[in-house]
Amino acid sequence: MTLLEGKGLVKRYHSQKSEVEALCGVDFRLREGEILGVAGESGSGKSTLLKLIAGLEAPTAGTLLLRGLPLRHRRTKEEYRSMQMVFQNAPASFNPRRTILDAITGSVHSLRGKSAKVDAGALSAMVNLPPELMNRYPRQLSGGQCQRFAIARAMAVQPDILLCDEITSALDVSSQAQILSLLSKLCREKHTSAIFVSHDLAAIRCICDRVMVMREGVVVEQGTIGQVISAPKEDYTRRLVESVLQI
Numbered sequence: 001m002t003l004l005e006g007k008g009l010v011k012r013y014h015s016q017k018s019e020v021e022a023l024c025g026v027d028f029r030l031r032e033g034e035i036l037g038v039a040g041e042s043g044s045g046k047s048t049l050l051k052l053i054a055g056l057e058a059p060t061a062g063t064l065l066l067r068g069l070p071l072r073h074r075r076t077k078e079e080y081r082s083m084q085m086v087f088q089n090a091p092a093s094f095n096p097r098r099t100i101l102d103a104i105t106g107s108v109h110s111l112r113g114k115s116a117k118v119d120a121g122a123l124s125a126m127v128n129l130p131p132e133l134m135n136r137y138p139r140q141l142s143g144g145q146c147q148r149f150a151i152a153r154a155m156a157v158q159p160d161i162l163l164c165d166e167i168t169s170a171l172d173v174s175s176q177a178q179i180l181s182l183l184s185k186l187c188r189e190k191h192t193s194a195i196f197v198s199h200d201l202a203a204i205r206c207i208c209d210r211v212m213v214m215r216e217g218v219v220v221e222q223g224t225i226g227q228v229i230s231a232p233k234e235d236y237t238r239r240l241v242e243s244v245l246q247i
C-alpha cells in the first residue's frame with residue numbers, strides 16, 4: 001500500500017540574479033514498510049526532495065499525499081511526528097546545551113505529549129549504546145554515537161517514515177556499516193518506512209527495497225534494486241553504477 005506519494009513536485013529557488021529549478025516535476029511513491037533509496041549526482045535535487053517531504057521547504061508546484069491525503073506546507077503536529085528527518089551531521093542536529101536524554105525527551109514531549117514516557121534504557125539498547133551515554137552532551141560523543149542517538153530520537157516519536165539524508169557520509173567505514181545495519185533492522189522490526197538518500201550505491205543496494213535515480217531535478221529511473229542497479233535501463237544510471245560499483 002502507498003504510504004507517501006509525490007506528484008509533479010517542482011521546486012524553484014530564486015536568488016538575486018538567477019533562478020534554479022532544483023526539482024522539475026518529480027513523481028514518486030513510498031510503500032508501507034519499504035526503504036526507498038534515492039541516488040544521483042551532487043546537485044540533482046535529492047536533499048531538496050527530502051526538505052519538501054519534511055515540510056522544511058514549500059514546493060513551487062505539485063502535491064504530496066500522506067496515506068492519500070494532501071500534505072500542506074504548514075504541517076500538523078501529527079504530520080511532523082509521522083515523518084522524522086535524520087541528517088548527515090548528527091552532532092550539529094542536537095542542541096549543544098542539552099544532554100542527549102533532554103533532547104530526546106523534549107522531542108517526545110513536544111510531538112507525543114507531556115505524558116509520553118521516555119525509556120532511556122530501551123532507547124539506548126535499541127541503538128546498541130550504553131544508557132549512561134544519554135546523559136552526555138553531543139560534543140562528548142563520537143560522530144557514530146551521535147548518529148545512533150539521532151536515529152533513537154527520530155524513532156522515539158514512533159514515526160511512519162524516516163527521512164535520511166546522507167546519514168553515513170560523515171562517518172568512517174566501520175561506523176557506516178553499523179548505522180546501515182541498525183537502520184535496516186529498526187525499519188524491519190518497527191515496520192517503519194524510510195527514504196534513504198545516499199551517494200553510496202553499495203549502501204543503497206545493501207538496505208533498500210527500491211531505488212530512484214535523480215538527475216538535474218528529474219527522476220531518470222526507478223524500480224527494485226535488482227532492476228535498477230543490476231540491470232539499469234538508462235545510460236545515466238549505468239554510468240553511475242559503473243563509476244561506483246565494480247560489477
Ligand SMILES: Nc1ncnc2c1ncn2[C@@H]1O[C@H](COP(=O)(O)OP(=O)(O)OP(=O)(O)O)[C@@H](O)[C@H]1O
Pocket residue numbers: 013014015020021022040041042043044045046047048049
Ligand atoms: N536554498 C537554495 N537556494 C538556491 N539554490 C538552492 C538552494 N538549495 C538547493 N539549491 C540548488 O538546488 C539544486 C539541488 O540541490 P540539492 O541540495 O537538492 O542537491 P543534492 O542532490 O542533495 O546534492 P548533494 O548530493 O551535493 O547533496 C542545486 O543546484 C543547488 O545549488
Ligand SMILES: [Mg+2]
Pocket residue numbers: 046047048
Ligand atoms: Mg544533498
